[in-house]
Amino acid sequence: MTEPSRRFSPVKAVLVAGAAAGVLGAAGAAAFVWFGVYDVSATGPHLQPVHSLLEIALQRAVQRRADAHPPPRDLLTRERVMQGAACFRDRCVVCHGAPGVAPQAFALGMQPVPSSLVEATRHWRPQDLYWITRNGIKMSGMPAWEYRLEEGELWSVVAFLDALPLMTPDQYRALTASRSGAAPVTVGPAGAADAAPRCDGVVDAPAPLVPPLPTVELAQRAFRQHGCTACHTIPGVVGPDTSNGPRLSGLAGRDRIGGKAFPTEDGLAAWIRDPQAIDAHTAMPTLGISETQARLMARYLLTH
Numbered sequence: 001m002t003e004p005s006r007r008f009s010p011v012k013a014v015l016v017a018g019a020a021a022g023v024l025g026a027a028g029a030a031a032f033v034w035f036g037v038y039d040v041s042a043t044g045p046h047l048q049p050v051h052s053l054l055e056i057a058l059q060r061a062v063q064r065r066a067d068a069h070p071p072p073r074d075l076l077t078r079e080r081v082m083q084g085a086a087c088f089r090d091r092c093v094v095c096h097g098a099p100g101v102a103p104q105a106f107a108l109g110m111q112p113v114p115s116s117l118v119e120a121t122r123h124w125r126p127q128d129l130y131w132i133t134r135n136g137i138k139m140s141g142m143p144a145w146e147y148r149l150e151e152g153e154l155w156s157v158v159a160f161l162d163a164l165p166l167m168t169p170d171q172y173r174a175l176t177a178s179r180s181g182a183a184p185v186t187v188g189p190a191g192a193a194d195a196a197p198r199c200d201g202v203v204d205a206p207a208p209l210v211p212p213l214p215t216v217e218l219a220q221r222a223f224r225q226h227g228c229t230a231c232h233t234i235p236g237v238v239g240p241d242t243s244n245g246p247r248l249s250g251l252a253g254r255d256r257i258g259g260k261a262f263p264t265e266d267g268l269a270a271w272i273r274d275p276q277a278i279d280a281h282t283a284m285p286t287l288g289i290s291e292t293q294a295r296l297m298a299r300y301l302l303t304h
């Protein structure tokens, strides 16, 4: 008789139980979110399992992507380390600190707190450090530097991070000594300030190996990376729901942009680069956008 087995199939029972557990799980997760159970304050740390899970996710995500950028063969030259030290002094030390230098007070209030990078090379390969520095880490407070440091400067920071574990506070100070920089000032002979290493462009960049993104994607990225989405809703660009500034759509059909500029690539790019030169009373800040980036964004806005 096959009758009983048709009425009770263990396989079907397992499937039904599995589906029920799935539905309950999803409902539980929805309730967890909806009732605001998770503490998002920066003073309340993540629960240990969440913290560990995030760390593993970060490690795997970086490793998976980083191999697209193998380090240049001459990564560890003295010039690179010196340039990297200057970039680190100008861009990173406020949050991460350095040998003998504490992070700024605000950084200690962040969650996750920016770690000391002295031992970063123990967990990360050079290409990982490059990837993290270039792309940042979502929802952690680690900024993306792709639009703020040149290709060569990014690799120099990596070279510096590689040299960091063996660096004494005195060596760090000597390497970054400058009269104007944010780093501690070493009082030296008059020429010392001029000799202080600079972050901008002294060492050649390796040729980029990754093919550039399509223009539309580059423009969408540019809007996010230059903070436009903090104030404007832009078609096709993910961002917060904001009305600080007007929605940027249908600009091509308009008489004037920002009340004054013409809706051409030239006019729009000029507005994006320096709105306050066009209208001294505008609430839109001048953000230090390069000509190339401004044109990229202007072309996007005129076609979306």
Ligand code: HEC
Pocket: 087, 088, 091, 092, 093, 094, 095, 096, 107, 110, 111, 112, 113, 114, 115, 116, 117, 120, 123, 129, 132, 133, 137, 140, 141, 142, 143, 145, 157
């Ligand atoms: C506004 C603060 C801030 C600045 C400025 C900053 N970072 Fe970070 N960074 C963070 C935070 C927050 C994290 C995530 C917590 C952590 O792992 O340290 C992080 C993580 C990292 C990590 C991964 C560390 C690890 O072991 O998980 C690296 C590498 C890094 N930053 C490099 C840099 C470099 C290089 C610069 C300068 C070009 C820089 N950061 C500037 C806040 C900052």
Ligand code: HEC
Pocket: 223, 226, 227, 228, 229, 230, 231, 232, 244, 245, 246, 247, 248, 256, 257, 258, 259, 268, 271, 272, 279, 281, 282, 283, 284, 285, 287, 289, 297, 301
């Ligand atoms: C701090 C907020 C803020 C940021 C950041 C900002 N804008 Fe604006 N933007 C405004 C405001 C406010 C206006 C309206 C100004 C006015 O008419 O005087 C405006 C106007 C504009 C206009 C003209 C819109 C119209 O309808 O005439 C364009 C185009 C524009 N912004 C593009 C950008 C781009 C591109 C970026 C990023 C590079 C950017 N904005 C960043 C606040 C901002």
